[in-house]
Amino acid sequence: MRNLELKASCADLEAGEQVAQRLGATLAGEWRQADTYLCVPYSRLKLREVGDDTAELIGYERPESDATRWSQYEIAPVADSRALLSILAKALGVRVRVDKSRRVYLYRGARIHLDRVASLGSFVEFEVPCNDGDESLTQAIICELRQAFGVHADSAHKASYADLLEQRR
Numbered sequence: 001m002r003n004l005e006l007k008a009s010c011a012d013l014e015a016g017e018q019v020a021q022r023l024g025a026t027l028a029g030e031w032r033q034a035d036t037y038l039c040v041p042y043s044r045l046k047l048r049e050v051g052d053d054t055a056e057l058i059g060y061e062r063p064e065s066d067a068t069r070w071s072q073y074e075i076a077p078v079a080d081s082r083a084l085l086s087i088l089a090k091a092l093g094v095r096v097r098v099d100k101s102r103r104v105y106l107y108r109g110a111r112i113h114l115d116r117v118a119s120l121g122s123f124v125e126f127e128v129p130c131n132d133g134d135e136s137l138t139q140a141i142i143c144e145l146r147q148a149f150g151v152h153a154d155s156a157h158k159a160s161y162a163d164l165l166e167q168r169r
Contacts, residue, residue: 001131002072002073006156008156009123009157013124017103020112024107025105025112030104031050031051033098033100035097035100036089036094045059047088056078058075060072064158064159064163065158100161107145109128110127110128110129110142111126111127112126117164123157124149
């Protein structure tokens with residue numbers, strides 16, 4: 001799958017929720033997520049544990065050269081996350097773990113994430129799937145969201161939460 005992403009610092013998540021609601025976005029849910037990034041030589045691989053009962057293995061490739069960037073990803077559901085994490089950690093090593101709470105809104109096919117990330121702060125993230133190959137529509141939705149949420153170049157990040165945590169160390 002392919003999508004276009006943008007992540008930015010967000011000092012006021014409640015104001016972000018109000019923007020999402022004014023746009024007519026629908027609340028899809030709220031979750032606590034733990035993303036364990038594994039040491040791999042190419043691309044990225046993380047095990048995402050959601051709450052106490054859901055997990056998925058996510059592999060993705062994304063350039064980190066621009067704040068708005070295309071991502072290619074694959075997701076596989078995981079039945080036993082503890083066992084899988086134990087095996088992967090021993091075989092590959094753990095790079096970093098990202099703990100966050102996330103509220104997700106849906107708008108015109110886009111996912112709006114309002115995130116509180118442990119040790120980093122609060123963020124808004126947009127992910128717009130490009131399933132039909134219409135890159136111009138995907139870019140227009142990102143642009144619309146960027147304007148609605150007041151995301152400026154100085155608040156946008158070219159790095160993942162994992163990268164930001166590693167930079168802090």
